[in-house]
Structure formats: structure tokens, C-alpha cells
Amino acid sequence: MGLATEKAPEYIERMPGGSFMLTRMDQVINLARANSLWPLTFGTSCCAIEMMMATGASRHDIARFGAEVARPSPRQADLIIIAGTIVKRMAPRLRTLYEQMAEPRYVIATGACTISGGPFIYHSYTTIRGADEIIPVDVYVPGCPPRPEALFYGLLTLQKMIKSGETVRKPGIRKKPVLSALPPDVSMKEIEAQMQEALEKDSEVDVEKTRQGLKWPTGI
Amino acid sequence: MLDFLFGQLVATHATFDVVTLSDRTTQALAEDPWLAAGYALLGLAGVGGFLSLLGMALIYVERKVAAHFQCRLGPMRVGWHGMLQSVADAIKLLLKEDIIPDRADRVLFLIAPVFSIIATTLGLILIPMSPSLQVVDLNIGVIFISAVSSFGVLGILLAGWSSNNKWSLLGAMRAGAQFISYEISVTLSLLVVTLFAGSLQLSEIVQSQQDGWWIWRGHIVGLVAFFVFLIASTAELNRPPFDLPEAESELTGGFHTEYSGLRFSFFFLAEFINMFIASALAATLFLGGWMPFHIGGLHTFNGLMDLIPPGLWFAGKTTFIIFLIMWVRWTFPRLRVDQLMRLEWKFLLPVGFINLFAAATLVITKLYFFPW
Amino acid sequence: MAVKVSTLDERIKLTDSADSPLDTQEYFINMGPQHPATHGVLRLMLKLDGETVREVIPVLGYIHRGIEKIGEHSTYRQFVHLTDRCDYLSAMMNNWAVSLMVEKALKVELNDRIEYIRTIMAELERIQSHMLWWGVLGMDLGAFTPFLYGFRDRELITDIFEETIGCRLTMNYIQPGGVMDDIHPNFVDRVKKVIEYAKPKIDEYEELLSGNVIIQERLRNVGVLSADKATSLGVTGPVLRASGVPLDLRRVAPYGVYDKVNFEVAVGSVGDCWDRYWVRIEEIRQSMSMIEQLIDNIPAGKTMLMKPAKKTVLPEGSHYAQLETARGILGIYAVSDGVSDKPVRIHMRSPNYNNVWSADEMTRDSRIGDLVANVSSIDIVVPDIDR
């Protein structure tokens, strides 16, 4: 990250009004980072077409957000949009790509396959069930495949996260955006219970029993 | 006729006194050393600031031009119509992690981008932007520029070699071959103009176009030289359709595959500034540089043209050529390696030599289009 | 008998070495799985001599999801979903292949409305697939603008799909026994409008790319695939037709209503990249004319003849159906035991898997730039190769 972000804050903070300056600096840096997300040209399957649609088609035009500079080399990219299923053979490569990227780096996972494995969860001997088993994901965009508009929403959410999250003093720590606030007297446990009830009612599948019967993977 | 109507209203043939920054410094040195130091500092800051500002502006323009060619809008969110997009990119690139690959040749890897940017800066200081806006005016300007521009490829070669990446190496080798080949054509077309102008000094070449620009005063020879220069310098800039060293769909990132953050931005910047230098050189040599549009003998017309400041003339001409290069980039597909070499050695080089010979004949026989 | 099984490491071992310092030495370079020109996650090991490609070794499996294994545990109607995600650019034709197989096995007779809708949808799909290919070819050859133009016009067809089906890419529209839902009331008008709009656009495409001297130089006599070699390599679709073999299932074994429309099968003569380019451009034109012939005459009728909720059990034995997708012949091969509603074995004869191997034959002893053009002109969709 260099001198500016590692050594400078200590000296600036000691100056009169230094902390105010640091905050301003954070804001400027975050604004710059948020508005200049260069994606890596990476796509494995169907979602990649919708991603290309978002970047390519003039109707959608991701360039408006300053994110059309698709870099083929991970060294120069800031954002990796995981578009499509990740399988066992691809997983180490994805990890390598992520590690080759320079900090700060951001990840958007688009589509059902990258979030959970999608239609390929059961009976598939290669599909990784969720790309977040391999690399940390910042924003999930559901859909199969998500529309370009959905991808834009994901991108804007990521921008919001970057703008409000990282500071020069604590790089790499991001505040996850709260998408919807809970009502005052409802706890997360109650919501989970309700969701389970609804699920059981709709599909007539005993979730608890199923869960016990399943062998979840321990690693890749 | 026009002279009769306007009488002495407009001075005929305003003369331009070329005063470069280095001249001012030398003059000031005799009188006041502090003033000289001030001038030197001004030059340094000016070149540095101009370099980065111009780079950012050109990147923004490139993105906008591309977007509008492709029926879209381009950057829109940062500032008015995305004006500050390049600023955001620059800040981000400055603060990105600086990765040096484990097996890379550290020293060469670190100095390669610096080579690239130094070559660019050295080229920039020679460009006469207006009679009073030029940093140095060497008497061998043309030779110096062509020498310095070849220096840039050294940075690219070093980058490709030191990255320890096969794709980078392939890209660097392509760049080397391409540079060496096309440099010949560039020099040949530069020689045509120096023959016409009778000087290697850039400001004198500009002055020599007082009665008309070399692109049309040199008959067809000037026009051919202009096009050869345009094609060959586009090839030297590594811009499509000659962007083989960094051909995205073939070599991923080419020579800069392993570069990140600030060092990558040096290459990025150098590429765009080089585009400016090539355009400015084309404007200076063939389109009269800062010299207004003159037709020999028509004094009133020439005087009217003189009302527009020379700086604007230069900016207009350069912008036009930059736009031309961008236009080509977003329209044409890429050539193949052997086709690229064939174009140079089998087409541009013979044309260049024949053109030079024709130019020499013209100069000896004094068969200019407007002999007055 | 001891059968020798090799590995990738053994395959890419260099056998020759330079004898003197002046000799050049071949080397391997890895292209992919993340590379802009490999259309996803295809990995190519290139044996290079300087810039010259001596050998191309495709390494697959970076998106192998085991769809055939999943298919053994899913009903035929569920399997239709999975085919969407194989060759996602001709998703509806994949659906159709499964439906055709089931209908053939159960001897379901379809009415004309279903056949008309299916044929029109398949042709629209073919147009959008070829448009996307055109754009991507342009990008692979270094021209970025065609990419945008292709996507711009493809978007209009996607809109039509979205209106009727609700999906843009993975449709799951053509089902065994009919189609998922009736067409939208606006469908006919919109299709006509789009065809009217797109017809001059094809000429514009030709103006932008085909006439360009660099494109001609890059594509002509590059990647020549002779007819005999192409047949032996099992290549199908536009790639085979460009080599001069007029095998188009729409013509030689018509399904849908292809026997009721007039169209010409575009056939190349040399088998180079240019022929493959030309065949696809011509196919867009033919598809448009087909849609124009059909769109006004969609007869009335039901759109679903098999009850979706009913268990579909195919008779015992093996069943096979094939059709022409945008990339070649897709065959669905299912073996049923006659009891279960799930197949014992389901196999996709995917066009891309057979086509991709021709890259080696095309590219030997040409440049890296030619390799990019060849891979692009084969028009591969990697998830369909790997399945």
C-alpha cells in the first residue's frame, strides 16, 4: 500500500487537526476506490454472458460507474466478479487469481452457483457449493443468472460498502451494508424459526431430518 | 484585392519570436540566479504537472470517445459527465499494493517503468506548443526525438524480461521487433520534412511553414510522408491495430502482465503521453505546428489567421490527430505478427525510400507547389 | 493386456532439446483457464516455437459439473433445466433436444402451434447466438466495437424472450409435450419489428468487419480444415458446413416445421476461418427469412399436451434424438429401464466437445494470433464441452 497509507497516518494524526485530515483523507481515498473498480475478465458459465451484457451492451453500460476497464491480468484488477459455477478443478485457480490481485481487492459473487452451488448441489461430484468456501466474498448477487441490473445493484452496494467502510488506519476491514433493519422486538432466532416453518410447510421436507442425513463437506 | 480593402488594418505576416524556457533561464542566469532557479523550477513543475494532467485528460477523452463510438455514455458518475473519473483512477492506482513477483528480477523490474516514463518526458520537453511555450529547443530536435522515443522500448523490453513470465516476454519481444522496424519508417518520413525545411530544429521547421504547411506544400510527397508517419507512429505507440505487445486477447496483458498499481500506471501514462507526442510531432512537422494556416502571398488572409493565437492552432491540430488515432483504434481489428512485419518491410519501407528520393529531387529542382 | 494411462505432466514433457546455441527450442505455454480469448475456462497448452504454434493441447474440466451424473438422479423434466446451463447460448434448442427425445420415445404427436412456436424460438435463439459470436470474434481479433454492436442487437431478441418466457438466458421454455406457456400477445409484432430492424444491421456488420482488409487478412486461408478431416474429427454445425459438407439436420432430417419453410444451407468451400465467418453471417440471414415465413402463420391450438405433474416413464431401451443447435448437432441419448421416471444413463452428444479438438488441426504451424482466430471461429461454449 506504500508509504502514504502506512507511515503517513501516524504523523498526520499528531498534527493539530490531524484526525480531521485523516477522516477527509479516508473519504477521498474511499471515493476514489469506490468509483474506480476495474473488474477482472473472469467468467465460467452462463452468468458470464450476463456480466458481459452488463459491461458490453450499450444499453446497460457499466462504464457509467467507471468499471468498464476490464483487465485481463489479475495484478491490475480491483474487482473479481465470480460469474458461474466453480468446480473442484477451478477452485485452486480461483484462489490463485484472488491472491495475485493487489490489495485492496473486492469480490462479487453472482448467480446461484457461486452462492451455494445452485442446481448442481446434489449428485455433483465436482461442484463447489459456494465460492465463499474458497475466497471471501463481499457482495452476493442472486439470480440464475442475475440480470445486468442486478449486477449493477451489487456493484453499487459494493461502492456503498467501500465508501463507508475502510479507513487508512484499518485497511481491509469493511463494514457490511445492512440491507434491511430488523423490527425492534424481533430477534434473528425467531426469524429463522419462522423461515424453517415456512420451508417445511411449502415443500413438506423435514429440514432438521434432512440436515442430519446430509454429509456436509469438510474441505475441498 | 483584400489588401486594398483592408489597407493597413491588419499587419502582414506577423513574425513570431521563439523564446523557449531554456533560453529564458540562460538569459536570467546572467542577471539574477534566483530568477533562473525559479524558471528551472517552473519548467520541472510544469512538465511534471502537464505530464500527469495531460495523461489523465487523454485517458478520460479516450474513454468518452470510445463510448460514443459504441453508442453508450462512458463514465458518468464521478463529477460532471465523469470528468473526475481519471482522478479517481489515479488515486486508486497510487494507493494499490505494489507487487513484485517472487521470481522476478527485482532491480530491472523496478526501473523498467521509470525508463518508460523518462523517455516520454524527454520527448515532451522538445515539443513547440507555441512560440513562447517550449522547454528546450535543440538544434538537432528531430534526431533527439527519434532517439529518445526508441529509448522507451528499452523499458518495455526490460519489463517483459524481468517479469519472468512467458507472456510478458513474448509481448516484450514483439514490442522490440515492432519498434525497431517501424522506427525506420518514422525516421524516413521525418527526413522528408527536414529536407524541405532545411533544418533539424523543431522551431525552425515550424517557422519554415510560414507560407504553407508541408503536408500540401510538398506536393504529394508531403502527404505520403504524413500518412507513413501516422501509420508508423501508431505502430510505435502500440496502439490498435498494432497493439501486439499487449494484445489482450492473445497475450493477456503483454509486457505489463505482472505490473500492478503505480508501476502499471507509469506504463499506462507513458502510452497516452506518447500518443500526444506523436500527434504533436505530426502536427509540428506536417501541419505547421503552432503556425496559423497561411497561404503564401495572401497577406490579408494570413493576417486574419494570425488573430487566432498560435497555442490554439497547435492544440487544435494535435487534438485532430489524437482523435484520428482514437478513431482508428476503435474501428480496426488487430494485425497478426507476420502481417505487421510484412506491412513495414514490404510496403512502408519501400514507399518511404521512394518518397525520400522524390523529396530530394523536389528540393534540388525547387519544384514547390507554391513557389513564392 | 496392460494399458498405459498417461498424465498431463507426461504429455507436456519436452522431448527435443537444442543441440547448439543457435538452435531454437520449443517451449510450452499455458493459455487459460482465465484468459480473455478462451471464452470462459478453456485451457490450452501451447507448444510454441517462438511465435509459431506447433501443437495445441486443450485441457478441459474447469467447469465439469457432472451434469450426466445429476441427470441420472433427475426426471426428464428436471433434466431440461440442466441442459439450459450447458450451451447457454442455444438454451432453447437444448431443451428441444430433450423434449424431442422424450416425445419420440412416448410417441407424442404435437400440434402445429407448438411446432411453429418452437421453430421460431429456436431460430431467434440462433440469431442471437450468432450475433454474440460475431461480436466476440471482433473482440478476439482486436476490434472492440463489434462486440458492443453485437450485444446491442442481441439485447432486443433477449427482450422478446423475456416478455414471453420471463427469462433472458436460461429459458427452460420448451418442455416435453409442448412449451411452457403460450406466447405473449405482443410476440408476433415485436418479432416482426426486430427482424425489420436487424436486417439492415447485418449489412452494417458486414460493412464494419467483413469488408475490412485486416479481417480478410486475418481470416482468409487461416485454420483450413478439409472436409475429410472435419468428418473424421466429428465436427458438426457451421464449422463442418464451412468445410464444404452440407450436413444440416434442419434440411436432411427435418424436425419442427423446417420442412415447411424455404431456406438455403450455407456451405463454404475452403474450410478456413473466413468460410466459417461467412457461413454464420449467412445463417443469420436465412434464420431471419425463416422467421418471416413462419411468424404470420402461427396456427391456433394448445401449447402443452403432456401433463407436467404426471410421471414420465420412457419405455425400456435406449432413446436418441438429435437436432441442429447454433453450434452443431446436439444428441440426447437416454437409456431407460421402463420402470423409473429417471434414466439409467443420460448422455449428451455435445457439439462443442467434438468441435474443440479441431483447434489443434487448424492451428498447427501458424501463429498465436491465428490460434485466437481459430478458437473464436469454432465458436465454443465451454460449459457445453465440459458438461
Add this chain to the structure above:
Amino acid sequence: MTDEASPDNKQPESTPPPAPTPKPAPASPAPAPQAQEEQVEKEPELPKLVVDVCATIGELKPYASESDTPAVEVAPADLVKSLTTLRDNPDFAFSMLMDHTAIDRIDDGQFELVYRLYSISTLSMLLVSTKIPRDNPVIPTVCEVWDIAEWQEREVYDLFGVLYDNHPDLRRVFLEDDWKGFPLRKDYEDDFMLTLDVDKLR
């Protein structure tokens, strides 16, 4: 289907499928129209192509198992020879290996290998089937006959573990070289793979 019962069998050289169809294709010269119209349980007559092929090449026998394509059976030892004849004989000219795959007949302890041949000149399709034991799955390769066989056989090796003798480059195609087991076998087990039996859950 309206009037084209099967896309593969509408060629003049070939015949409708052996199984009775409610509405035979009008153009094709069906050798057994009675069997199709009466819908009686009766041994369906063999397609003309199968009869021709079996008459020409002695090693081939009509395939007993029900298939909608004209099908013949061959012993593994005669495979290469008979397939070469099928390709070179101008009457058949099966110039294309459309598809090659395997079926795991775990109950019989056999792999059934299926070669689907396609002729561009006569536009007919023939299915050649052969069976090899499951515990020793070795079969000669047909790479010499069709080029694409090399890679189709590699796919079958990858997913079923069928070993091809004399294959020039037999290695896995989709999975990594150190993968344990062959996933499309019916008895394949994997810690990673999740199984879900919907019927059992209900």
C-alpha cells in the same frame, strides 16, 4: 410429433424405428407396414440397414435390446475390423463417429459400449454396441478409424474407467489426473458428493 416420427430415420436408405409408430413417415419405404398398423405384440422386423450390414459383415449381429436406431452388436475382438469395414464400404460409408459412450450395466456386471455411426452420403445412422466385463474393462481403440474417437474414448475412460488398448494418449479429460474412482459408474462413492433421495424423504 406431427409427421416426422424420428429425424434420424426419415432417410430413404433407412427405415422407421423397429418399434411400432402410430403414424409412419409417408416417404420412407417401410418394409413392415402391417406390424406398425396392427399394433400387435409381435417381434418387430429388422430395419433394412441392419439386415444389409449383417449380411455384409459376418461379425455383426442384430442388437437384441430395444433401441430406436438401427442397431447391431459385435464382439470386442472384432470391433476394429468391422468398424473399419463399415467406414470403408461404399454402401454404408459411415464417415462420422457421431458419438461414443458407455452404459454401466451393473446388474449384468458389464459395460455396454455404444458407437453411434453416421453416414453423410446416405444420411443413415447405425448404433454398434459391444459389451465388456466390468471387472476387466479393456477394449481395443478405434482411433485409427476416426480421429475423434481419441477424445471420445478419453471421455469414457475418464468417467467410466474403460481402458482402451493402443490408445495414443489415454488420460483423464475432465477430472484431475490424481482423481480416485470413475464418477459415472453406478457404484461410485465420494465423501464430497451430496446425495438426496427425494422419494425416501417423503
